[in-house]
Amino acid sequence: MTRIKICGLTREADVDDAVAAGADAVGLVLYAKSPRAVTAARAGELARRLPPFVTPVLLFVNASAQEVRAGLEEVPMALLQFHGDELADDCASFGRPFLRAARMAPGFDLLDFAARHPQAAALLLDAHVEGYGGGGKAFDWSLIPANVPRPLVLSGGLNPANVIDGILHVRPWAVDVSSGVEAAKGIKDAALMHRFCEAVREADARMADAIS
């Protein structure tokens, strides 16, 4: 079953709608330059709405250790997502599992990147965009080598219309979406979140059919 993360939530209603749609994880962006940025305190408020078995993810871009710790004080059980130029040892220094974003572009060596980030729980594959992420841009999935030795989270420009193809092509552990389920930057659309999650389940059903 492909796990689903919906990222960039800023409002209580969007958190509730993401959970109702079937999200396994919700992302809270602690990066001041993002249009989806929330403060650590706000991330705490939003994360405390989550029911059991839905994971809060705190997203950072080149944050200081102090900023990461401030986020963890508010959301102690968070999974971390490092989406900038962070060093491997720094990502691992908080004693929490983390996703390490790789910025996919022609010539990028994902196998080398995986080897340089051995402690990452999973590699999150995003398109190389200005501003680090959340750009709504897909990358060429054929750039992903076979046998990357880590669970993969496919992201970058996913939406209800292309996520089935993405899953069937990449077979990731999870998918992550932000722009593709928004009514406006930082404002999620409940119907699009539902359609996205339904599409993921459809992809899973097609993969199960192909096996049987």
Ligand SMILES: O=C(O)c1ccccc1N[C@@H]1O[C@H](COP(=O)(O)O)[C@@H](O)[C@H]1O
């Ligand atoms: O969401 C943001 O604003 C953001 C800012 C800086 C780095 C990452 C960000 N979001 C992540 O970007 C990818 C792709 O998002 P999209 O679906 O293409 O909009 C996703 O992993 C978000 O978690």
